[in-house]
Amino acid sequence: MGARQGHGLLHETALEGFEAEGMRAMQQARSRELVVRLFNEGLALLRDVDFDGLSIEALCMRADSTVGAFYSRFENKEAFINALQRVVVALTRQGIVADYETHVAPGDNLVHLVDWIAKGATAWYRRYEGLVRASLRRANGEPEMWTPMRELGELQISYALPRILALLPKAISDGADERVRFAFQMLFGTLNNMVLINPGPFTIQHPTTARWLAVAMTQFIETPTRTTSKF
Template sequence: MNIDSHYGVKPAVAPDGWEVPVPMQERSRKTAERFVQVALQLLREKTFAELSVAELARKAGRSVGVFYQRFNSKDDFLHVLLSAYFREALEWREAVRPEGEPATIYAEILARGFHGIMENRNLWHAALERSAADPEFWKVYRSFRERAVEITLRAMEASSDRQFSDEERRQLAIAGQVFNSVINNQIINSPGPLRLEDEDFLPELTRIAVKLAGL
């Protein structure tokens, strides 16, 4: 994962109540990036709840004290990890080429998003658990979501050489909401009948989303 290089030692408070990164010295920046990279690797094998700061510090070759110098708490560190995840998601969306039919482009973006969540399933599970306890949790990521929608629309409109109507945009928003909601429900509850690991889960869910989007 390509980690953005602006994690602050002690973040400043943003207007929306969350704490945003501030510039830091090169050495401190690399230390913060090291914690993020190691944490994302460890979360491939264990849940966020199972991940201890002591283990993270040991694997990163740093001390627990250094971790708390860079991040206020483990809870705040979750936001740092999610910000890194969303930044990467914006980067690959920007790289999507507006070639082919809008439905093809939309399916490609849905697939990339799905695989990104699957690769970071424990991170996403932690975020969903936190949001269940805190209705305001996702508010800080509104700009990421809006940017992701904008990039997706831009690619699809470029491929069709026209702007989408308000109704078409609404249908896309509904399709995306359904697609994400089904995945989130599977991660938290795994209700079936299709499960995330099933070969036909993504194709079936993509087919439904494309149909809902009217593509």
């Protein structure tokens, strides 16, 4: 996921031209200011409560809003979370594209590039941990809830894959495409697992999580594909 986004706080510029199902159009600056406050307080609350435990009353109190004002902008809690997810995804997509197309992503060697990818992904998961957890749990009954998140990973792979392959020696290029894709599956799968069930011993907040993920990815990518015998 993208490395840009400041500290995870959304700003009014994020709502320019933004639309989502179940969210009413914002014609006035005052409406956009309120929606941004609701979104930011929603992100904060989701760190401590799950989707089912998210109280509209508590959200509105934190955002200095009324429940009536909330429902004048969102049809229900589901519409609010869906809109929040989509605005975060839209901003993250912009960040991914900008980082790769403006050459923020390291291009000198594989270790630096994968380290940058793992650190950026871990920082993003930390920033939006509650939203990711809510999306994963809702995806059990609503598979489409994870689609926007999955597409973010696919976008990053589409940019990172050719850059990683270009940095590999020819001697280990055979099968490298699949190894890179699986390395990303290791990255996202591990981070999702940490956010969803926190199995330990390492957590999303552990200071070495990003570094060790980068090491695991790099070593796997650099390990030549071997043909194994059938069982």
